[in-house]
Amino acid sequence: MSETGYKPKPDNATGGLSSAGSQPAFPMRGSLFRKNLVTTLLLAPAALWLVVFLVLPFIAIAIFSVGERAPEGGYQAALTFAQYANLPARATAFWNTMVLAPIGALACLLVAYPVAYYLALRAPQRWRLILLAMIVIPFWTSLLMRTYAWMYILGGRGIPALLAYVGIEDLRLINTPGAVLLGIVYGYLPLMILPIYVSLERLDRRLLEASADLGATPLSTFLGVTLRLSLPGVMTGFSLVMILLLGEYLIPTLLGGGKVFFIGNALVDLFLQSRNWPFGSAIAITLVLVSVVVLIVANRISTRLSGARRVDLI
């Protein structure tokens, strides 16, 4: 009795009896039109918003990027790829970003995963919401304020001063890559925890029992089932944090003290200080392309690993 022998259901068109519940082949024109109108009206505000504030500026930036800097600053029409050829001039900013963004996202992940795992699978049910709230609430304070707080904590009168009491002198924390990394992990942790928490929370607990039943030790169950099935969450968190880090400006400025220069800082500098809009635009376009590549790769990986048909990144 195999099920491969299922016959297809009789076609509606051939049987005169079964038309009762089926849709008419040609819906009335009026209703179709009205449906389209409603759809259009519903989508219009969002579409308008996107066109005015995303598409048009993006086109402008793309045009700027193949132009030249006017003598007094700003943009002057041209068609040249000189700005792109000049990208190596900001190699340090690119390098810092390309190194610290993945490392920051990875550090975030390493801190966030155990927290999310505990929250989703180990924490007592009644504590879960409270613990989640404790993770989210600091986010209600501006990142600027919280980063300033770190500036103080890591600065001369903060931890180094405390360490001086126990004899560890001249420790420099602020304005180092380490401080930037710390700020990044602290600032973006909730963005990493939440998607991982959601994917672990959704995990069917019986799969873990099934794995144990089939002889898998807790470690191989974790690696073969829990981790595998939470990868979409991991990839979401990772790409979210990674993309935000690619454009990060605040944390490197405050905790890196201008020494750890990100692309974001380079952009601010080019647009506002040296008023070299075309070069800034070329950098911005490159940054967007890199972000898109990161997104696509992340999506590919998580789709393949989770076995899902489609993965929503956000």
Add this chain to the structure above:
Amino acid sequence: MTAVPDIEFRAVTKRYGAVTAVSGIDLAIPPSAFVALLGPSGCGKTTCLRMIGGFEQPSEGQVLIRGRDMAGTPPYRRPVNMVFQQYALFPHLDVEENISYGLRQARPRLSSREISQRAGEALAMVQLAGYGRRKIHELSGGQQQRVALARALVNKPAVLLLDEPLAALDKKLRTDMQIELQNLQREIGITFVLVTHDQEEALSMSDFVCVMNGGRVVQLGQPSEIYDEPADLFVADFVGKTNLLSGKVAGLSGDLVNVALADGTVIAARKRVPLSRGEAVSVSLRPESLSLSAPGSGALKGIVRNRIFLGSTAEYAIEVQGIGSLLAKADHVIGQGNLFKPGEPVAIGFAAGAPLAFPHAKNNGTNQREDQNAEILP
């Protein structure tokens, strides 16, 4: 039974906080048998299965598998495998990877040739050869069911545990799977322990039925024993359809009691436990043991209220003055024209051994309600 039982419960009790899910069960499941744990939801049957699987630890007592005490042995070191409710197949693995999951956990490691060979055999066993590379979500419910079976059986467990395995299938497929499961069990020859709340499923598939209620085993026996000789009122009522007539013991004569029914009729009934004169009892009469005839003979008289014609049989709801509605089931023979019509008066008779008298219920009251919480907890 001379052989060591595959599964043995020794005074097993399981409590969740203040709630007792299973209380003091002693049970020996003979080797190579198809055993059904049958009971209403919350009777502790799933808890029992999970204690065999190792997902729950007994609060008291011992669970033994093939004579070995399993206390402290985690699920991954037990020689049993489970077919989970809704199957719990791994969505990120394809059919073959699901099936070979257990083989890949084996230590010392099996060669990849042996793994793929055994997985292939298991696929063929459940008639899914050629489906190895399919994704789980591409399979129908019945096919997923087979993958779950193959995934468990490929590890050659001592005992296969099945947790309501057919509940998610439609009726036609369920009947097919029942036969297939029976065949598989005979072919492989290992013990199958099936948990179900569906008495028909339990009766039709298993060699032994273990009826549970309120965290206790009420009766263990072959399906026909359970049906014909129920141990108590609960079993009589839960397994199959029956008519329960209340009355009082009017007299005792050897194995039989005379029961005065509510309308004054006195009928002779067999008893399973000692009864005393004047005791309130319920008499169980199976619908098929009632015979209907034209008024004049028979122990009881009634009027047909409803007729449910089922082809080979017909069921009648018969109103009996002073007693209430009785369900009767009669074979239908073509051409015999023995159908009674609604509104028609009939006489109801039954074979001498058919009525069974039980003392009024005491064990399916509060205890059971407590238990219903218990099974939801874990």
